[in-house]
Amino acid sequence: MQPESTNGIRRLTTLLKSTGGPWAALVVLLLVCCISNEHFRSVQNLVNITRQVSYSGLIALGMTFVIAGGGIDLSVGSLLAFSGVISILGMNAVPGSETLAVAVAAVIAVALGAAGGAANGALVALGKVPPFIATLGTLVIFRSLALYFGNSGLVSSENEVYREIGGAVIGGIPLPVWILLILTVVLSLVLKRTRLGRHICAVGSNERVARYAAIRTGLVKFYTYLIAGTTAGISALLFGGRLNSVSSTSAGLSYELDAIAAVIIGGSSMNGGKASVWGTLAGILILGIVSNVLDMWGISVTLQGTVKGLVIIIAVMMQRKTLK
Amino acid sequence: MESELLLRTEGVRKSFEGTPVLSGISLELRAGEILGLVGENGAGKSTFVKCLLGLHRPDSGSITFLGRDLLRTGPAGIAAIPQEFNLVKDLTVAENIFLGREPGRFGFLNRSLMRSESRRLLQKLDVEIDPERKIDSLSVAEKQMVEIAKALSVDCRLLIMDEPTTVLNQKESAILFRIMRELKAGGTSILFISHRLEEIRTICDRVAVLRDGVLVSCDPAESLDAMEIARRMVGRELKQMFPPTVPPSGPPLLTVENLSSGKEVKHVSFELQAGITGLAGLAGAGRTELAETICALRKRSSGSVKLAGETLHLRKPADALAHGIVYLSEDRQGSGILTEFPLDRNVTLSSLRRYCHAGIINREAERACAESYVKKFRIKTASLETELKYLSGGNQQKVALAKCLDNCPRVFLFDEPTRGVDIGARSDLYEFIRELAASGVACLLISSDLEEIIGMCDRVLVMRAGELAGTLEKEHVTEEEIMYLATGVN
Ligand SMILES: Nc1ncnc2c1ncn2[C@@H]1O[C@H](COP(=O)(O)OP(=O)(O)OP(=O)(O)O)[C@@H](O)[C@H]1O
Ligand SMILES: [Mg+2]
Numbered sequence: 001m002q003p004e005s006t007n008g009i010r011r012l013t014t015l016l017k018s019t020g021g022p023w024a025a026l027v028v029l030l031l032v033c034c035i036s037n038e039h040f041r042s043v044q045n046l047v048n049i050t051r052q053v054s055y056s057g058l059i060a061l062g063m064t065f066v067i068a069g070g071g072i073d074l075s076v077g078s079l080l081a082f083s084g085v086i087s088i089l090g091m092n093a094v095p096g097s098e099t100l101a102v103a104v105a106a107v108i109a110v111a112l113g114a115a116g117g118a119a120n121g122a123l124v125a126l127g128k129v130p131p132f133i134a135t136l137g138t139l140v141i142f143r144s145l146a147l148y149f150g151n152s153g154l155v156s157s158e159n160e161v162y163r164e165i166g167g168a169v170i171g172g173i174p175l176p177v178w179i180l181l182i183l184t185v186v187l188s189l190v191l192k193r194t195r196l197g198r199h200i201c202a203v204g205s206n207e208r209v210a211r212y213a214a215i216r217t218g219l220v221k222f223y224t225y226l227i228a229g230t231t232a233g234i235s236a237l238l239f240g241g242r243l244n245s246v247s248s249t250s251a252g253l254s255y256e257l258d259a260i261a262a263v264i265i266g267g268s269s270m271n272g273g274k275a276s277v278w279g280t281l282a283g284i285l286i287l288g289i290v291s292n293v294l295d296m297w298g299i300s301v302t303l304q305g306t307v308k309g310l311v312i313i314i315a316v317m318m319q320r321k322t323l324k
Numbered sequence: 325m326e327s328e329l330l331l332r333t334e335g336v337r338k339s340f341e342g343t344p345v346l347s348g349i350s351l352e353l354r355a356g357e358i359l360g361l362v363g364e365n366g367a368g369k370s371t372f373v374k375c376l377l378g379l380h381r382p383d384s385g386s387i388t389f390l391g392r393d394l395l396r397t398g399p400a401g402i403a404a405i406p407q408e409f410n411l412v413k414d415l416t417v418a419e420n421i422f423l424g425r426e427p428g429r430f431g432f433l434n435r436s437l438m439r440s441e442s443r444r445l446l447q448k449l450d451v452e453i454d455p456e457r458k459i460d461s462l463s464v465a466e467k468q469m470v471e472i473a474k475a476l477s478v479d480c481r482l483l484i485m486d487e488p489t490t491v492l493n494q495k496e497s498a499i500l501f502r503i504m505r506e507l508k509a510g511g512t513s514i515l516f517i518s519h520r521l522e523e524i525r526t527i528c529d530r531v532a533v534l535r536d537g538v539l540v541s542c543d544p545a546e547s548l549d550a551m552e553i554a555r556r557m558v559g560r561e562l563k564q565m566f567p568p569t570v571p572p573s574g575p576p577l578l579t580v581e582n583l584s585s586g587k588e589v590k591h592v593s594f595e596l597q598a599g600i601t602g603l604a605g606l607a608g609a610g611r612t613e614l615a616e617t618i619c620a621l622r623k624r625s626s627g628s629v630k631l632a633g634e635t636l637h638l639r640k641p642a643d644a645l646a647h648g649i650v651y652l653s654e655d656r657q658g659s660g661i662l663t664e665f666p667l668d669r670n671v672t673l674s675s676l677r678r679y680c681h682a683g684i685i686n687r688e689a690e691r692a693c694a695e696s697y698v699k700k701f702r703i704k705t706a707s708l709e710t711e712l713k714y715l716s717g718g719n720q721q722k723v724a725l726a727k728c729l730d731n732c733p734r735v736f737l738f739d740e741p742t743r744g745v746d747i748g749a750r751s752d753l754y755e756f757i758r759e760l761a762a763s764g765v766a767c768l769l770i771s772s773d774l775e776e777i778i779g780m781c782d783r784v785l786v787m788r789a790g791e792l793a794g795t796l797e798k799e800h801v802t803e804e805e806i807m808y809l810a811t812g813v814n
Contacts (some may be wrong), residue, residue, distance in 0.1 A: 194683045195676050202673060205662045212621065212659040213674035213727070214645035273664055 022282035053288035054176035060259035062231030070204035070272030071131035078142035080252030083112035084236035109237035117229015121222035150248025166241020188277035204272025336385035363534030365718025366704035403480035418455035465607035521550040566779035570761040572599035583627030588613035602781030648734030660724040668694035697726035
């Protein structure tokens with residue numbers, strides 16, 4: 001066996017290998033942007049970036065679990081819109097206390113997110129529907145429900161408490177960013193340190209082996225979708241509070257793609273089995289910085305997709321290199 | 325007259341991350357010669373083979389094949405049966421056999437030719453496998469046969485076989501040997517790796533012995549006996565192979581009644597007591613399927629399973645495990661271990677609950693457990709964090725066994741427990757199984773190696789075509805009687 005010191009170094013290198021790449025890339029990107037653009041490096045702008053990415057970032061955290069378990073969830077963006085719409089409608093229906101109304105909305109958003117995730121999980125685990133197809137179906141369903149209940153338009157509230165919470169800044173950092181950070185810490189521990197997290201990776205790595213090891217593979221997969229749905233619900237609640245409204249047509253649109261991209265850039269394996277929640281956080285920040293910088297350079301939003309796509313492809317190619 | 329020199333390696337060295345695995349291998353192979361390659365688990369046999377196949381690049385040394393520098397020209401003219409199956413599980417048998425060199429006509433696949441060719445190759449091996457079946461649905465022995473057929477379908481001068489017989493029984497091995505002799509007569513050379521030293525002695529012309537990456541000897545097979553080969557492999561005197569048997573005794577622990585599953589298992593009833601019971605049969609007799617049905621890994625269509633007199637309602641594998649019924653799969657990489665997972669996490673894969681408090685894993689305890697198995701089974705690994713794909717086949721097998729053992733089984737169904745394990749380690753494992761049985765665990769030993777069954781068991785169940793053909797006790801446990809029950813012919 002290895003002596004302790006080299007053991008420590010080995011652990012550090014494996015940690016760096018699994019999460020270091022994306023963080024190193026993030027630091028380099030940050031330095032380059034800070035040096036090259038003075039507007040970029042203003043504290044206000046940096047805070048703005050983190051706020052902007054926090055909504056899809058929360059979803060990306062959940063997506064990390066689904067991908068770690070060998071699945072994919074395309075429905076999370078629609079689920080955000082759906083639970084956002086319903087929670088604001090629910091909030092508006094509560095008479096009297098505004099605080100109580102927000103509490104009701106919070107419960108609705110998170111519960112609906114979880115329920116949507118559970119539906120995905122049931123389809124995949126019990127119905128044995130391939131994840132891509134199951135969640136493509138629910139993507140369409142959730143969006144359609146959002147449009148139906150939101151009358152294909154904006155659903156807004158006049159709740160001042162909600163607006164305050166949505167725009168709250170604590171210690172200079174917006175509330176959604178705090179929640180993103182806290183959930184990153186918690187979910188990273190869940191993935192790396194708990195039995196559930198280990199089982200998720202085992203199922204993603206080789207489902208048959210996991211089954212032979214008496215792991216309840218269906219249940220484990222179910223949990224991954226449940227987690228993803230719940231993060232979508234949490235994201236919906238914070239997202240609605242930002243402007244005190246949710247657009248049933250555009251809220252959460254293509255968030256699932258940002259989330260998947262963040263997971264990949266963060267170094268998780270698309271085949272499942274290997275994933276890092278911290279890596280995903282780096283991934284989502286990289287995506288946020290790239291689009292912010294492109295904004296500053298005045299590159300049209302329509303063309304930004306091209307750059308994002310290139311970032312994803314390059315990130316994956318670089319990972320392939322280091323693996324070899 | 326000496327026949328033509330086919331392959332010559334000189335001073336082939338290879339190390340991984342500073343650890344030398346091959347330290348200068350110099351070998352010669354003549355046309356029409358069968359060279360046996362033996363050595364302990366992790367001695368470097370597979371690594372040497374991978375160097376010949378261009379899958380690893382040697383750090384130094386030269387390899388000449390048919391007078392050309394193989395490292396430059398590539399391994400054209402060499403066919404190989406790899407130690408770990410290299411089959412695409414969603415494709416059919418025929419598609420796998422012709423993978424990458426499909427016969428075509430006007431850009432379309434010539435499916436009928438692929439089918440008929442595959443059928444002819446499999447017939448030559450005397451196995452009944454429909455070329456249209458998906459690889460996923462095959463048993464391990466059948467997969468092995470497909471790998472062999474695939475290698476035979478290639479026109480080659482050198483055939484490399486990395487442990488092709490580990491999951492085959494005597495009859496199947498005998499067919500393989502017949503084909504090897506035919507190839508030899510046709511001038512094809514064979515590099516043959518096996519841990520079954522008797523077969524090495526009978527089929528090979530010369531035997532090369534590797535120890536820790538060093539070629540310790542390369543002598544004609546007739547000048548060696550199995551004991552001598554083993555001595556050279558491990559570098560010390562070996563003790564008795566099989567420990568004293570532990571005859572089944574006491575009240576029945578596991579009672580299987582009228583168990584059926586599809587067409588594979590038909591109305592099987594038997595009892596297991598504490599001690600070692602053997603389960604023999606030909607490939608496809610349903611031994612693996614029987615064990616899998618007991619553990620709820622496979623749907624049962626009728627019958628019941630009782631543990632210590634109590635009927636169990638086993639719906640999922642976790643139920644069986646919860647009652648202490650543990651199954652070691654014969655399909656190491658297919659269902660036994662996670663090759664992309666580190667060693668320690670493989671060991672605790674199914675017993676993780678024991679290392680958790682409120683769902684949180686205690687890494688210290690987990691590592692300590694893995695370390696104890698590494699010591700106990702002398703698993704050769706760089707560290708506890710090493711991913712299993714970097715371990716040699718036999719060492720992976722030991723991890724698979726450790727994973728099952730860590731559940732403190734009451735009933736242990738071993739399916740080919742010593743698959744790919746070297747002779748020295750094998751006798752350690754036998755001793756270990758004996759201790760387990762003596763401590764009151766009911767062990768069912770499924771093996772295609774009759775010698776192993778006869779050496780370890782006082783009581784043997786024999787299956788034929790999904791049914792229990794009979795039970796043999798004590799002095800009736802002989803090769804003839806087992807084969808009679810297994811085949812139904814004298
Ligand atoms: N890609 C790799 N990276 C690091 N180490 C490796 C790699 N491949 C093999 N090894 C190490 O090299 C040693 C020799 O392995 P090899 O597979 O050649 O053994 P073997 O003789 O075939 O054993 P077995 O009888 O168990 O199949 C082992 O200790 C193994 O851990
Ligand atoms: Mg090997």
